[in-house]
Amino acid sequence: MKVSTRISNMQFSPIRKLAPYANESKSKGIHVYHLNIGQPDIKTPDCFLDGVNSYKESVLKYTASQGMDCLLDSFIKYYKSWNINFEKDELLITNGGSEAIQFALMATCDVGDEVIIPEPFYTNYNGFSEVAGVNVVSFSTKAEEGFHLPKKEEIVSKITPKTKALLVSNPGNPTGVVYTYEEMRMLADIAKENNLFLIADEVYREFVYDNLKYTSAMYLEDVKDRVILIDSISKRYSACGARIGLVASKNKELIHEILKLCQSRLCVPTVEQIAAANLINTPESYFKEVKAEYENRRNILFEGLENIPGVICKKPTGAFYIVVKLPVDNAEKFAKWMLQDFNYENKTVMVAPAEGFYATDGLGKNEIRISYCLKDEDLKEAMKILKIAIEKYNSVN
Numbered sequence: 191m192k193v194s195t196r197i198s199n200m201q202f203s204p205i206r207k208l209a210p211y212a213n214e215s216k217s218k219g220i221h222v223y224h225l226n227i228g229q230p231d232i233k234t235p236d237c238f239l240d241g242v243n244s245y246k247e248s249v250l251k252y253t254a255s256q257g258m259d260c261l262l263d264s265f266i267k268y269y270k271s272w273n274i275n276f277e278k279d280e281l282l283i284t285n286g287g288s289e290a291i292q293f294a295l296m297a298t299c300d301v302g303d304e305v306i307i308p309e310p311f312y313t314n315y316n317g318f319s320e321v322a323g324v325n326v327v328s329f330s331t332k333a334e335e336g337f338h339l340p341k342k343e344e345i346v347s348k349i350t351p352k353t354k355a356l357l358v359s360n361p362g363n364p365t366g367v368v369y370t371y372e373e374m375r376m377l378a379d380i381a382k383e384n385n386l387f388l389i390a391d392e393v394y395r396e397f398v399y400d401n402l403k404y405t406s407a408m409y410l411e412d413v414k415d416r417v418i419l420i421d422s423i424s425k426r427y428s429a430c431g432a433r434i435g436l437v438a439s440k441n442k443e444l445i446h447e448i449l450k451l452c453q454s455r456l457c458v459p460t461v462e463q464i465a466a467a468n469l470i471n472t473p474e475s476y477f478k479e480v481k482a483e484y485e486n487r488r489n490i491l492f493e494g495l496e497n498i499p500g501v502i503c504k505k506p507t508g509a510f511y512i513v514v515k516l517p518v519d520n521a522e523k524f525a526k527w528m529l530q531d532f533n534y535e536n537k538t539v540m541v542a543p544a545e546g547f548y549a550t551d552g553l554g555k556n557e558i559r560i561s562y563c564l565k566d567e568d569l570k571e572a573m574k575i576l577k578i579a580i581e582k583y584n585s586v587n
Contacts, residue, residue, distance in 0.1 A: 199320055200320045201313075201317065201546060203314065203546070206226075207546075208526060208540060208542075208543075211529035212224075214530070215533070220536055221536060221537045221538075222537075222539070223537065223538070223540065223564065223568055223571065225539055225542075225561055225572055226540045226541055226542040227561055227563070228363065228510060228561045228563055229563055230430070232480050233428065234427060234428045234429050235427055235472045237468045237469060238432070238469055241468030241469075242461055244464065244468070250461070253460050255449065255453040256283065256452060257458060258464070258467065259278075260464065261466055262281050263278075264469065266281070267470050272395070273409075274409075280438055280442060281438045281445070282437050283434065283435070283436055283458050283463065284452070284458065285433050285455070285458055285459075286434065287422035287436075288314060288318070289455075290421070290435045291318050291391065292322060293437055293451045293452070294387075294418045294420065294448070295322040295324050295389075297447055298355045298389070299322060299323075300323075301322075301323035302324075303353070304325045304354065305324050305325075306329065306345065306353060306356050307326055307356075308329055309328040309548045310365060310547035310554060310557075311364075313364075313547050315357060316549065327348050327353070328348075328549035328550055330553065331367070333502055333503055333515050333557070335504070336367060336504035336505075337362060337504075339377075342379070342380065345376075345377075346384070349384050349386075354387060355388070355389050355418075356388050356389065357389040358377065359393075359394075360374070360391070360405075361394040362394075362509060364542075365506065366488075366509050366512050367507065370405070371403070374410060378407070378412070381416050388416050388418070390406070390418065390420065392419060392420065393420065393422040393424065394425055394426075394508060394510075396477055397426075397508050397509050397510060399481075399488060399508060400485075402508075404508075408440075414440040415439075415441045416441070418441075419436075419439065421435060421436040421437075422434065426480075428480075432465065433458075433459070434463065484510050487510070487563075488505070490562075490566055490569045490570060490573075491512065491560065491573065492505045492506075494569065494573025494574070495514060498576065498577045500516070500517025501516060501517065502515035503515065510563055511559055511562075512559070513547070513557055513558070514558055514559075515556055515557050516556055516557065516580060517556075517584065518584065519556070521541075521557055522543035522555075524580075524583055527583055527587075528579050534579070538575060539575050539579065541558040541559070542561075543558055544557035
């Protein structure tokens, strides 16, 4: 029996692929600092669990494919706080941001069409595109430049008759970049001039540091009909397991068509929608405290990385990730070695090799993505261990 080409061509997640090695280390009593995955350790707001406990129905029924009214209304109110105005027929609730991206790709591209993405990019964009039969065309951004966008001509040079959309994460996963207004304006102009959709993954909008001004794609008035907004409650509310996301657009015709995909999977879980709707009651102080916590962690991590000879990176300004060039021959080999053959005082570090965040062969081989979803003291210890590991690895390889 032969599996499909679609599934065999799909890569395993570089974020999770080394998990068996980490589990083996733990079975030997070694403590593993997980810098590989963006799982927030911040407490989920109480109002979410209050929403879960509020469900008293005797039957757990299907809900509308578009999403429950209470949750749609909650999102509309949330966006107004960001000066973004949506109507109910411009929103669709999805099973996490992941389904939202899949639906956006399937609604804008036919099999064999192309989507342009700056690399390194969130690795699952590759998987979502593979499932949709869409080809990823990438252009490179560099660690030395803080992963900001290149000149307009370089991006435009990637456009072909098969190009249907640009896809960007802002703030960026895995890079932590926050695009300037000028960069977002450039992307909007490219989309407008070349009749493309602009798919904007903005799930990290709460996490913008250094008093930078955030520019949502929805602020670009002249391309609102081209913008497809991807969102999720996972990161800003530390509610990854709830799997509540959203796809939104001022292009009502597009949203009407995506509803067909929503109907094909029936509905999003009922209780989670009710709980998510209650998150609009999260106090503003929660976001301020969480943002300050991550900004502090960012500073600790960056200071630790600066103290490691040969490491190349710029201080990220958003999300809770950083892509780092290491002075090693192969980052995946090094990451496995840290889990299999190395420990310092019975502790080691798990990172995500960055090669899987690129579409271009050969890029990212000596880079890793680090998530700073660990407490201050753990981050300090992890950076100390990483520095020792690099020194030892280079002495034996």
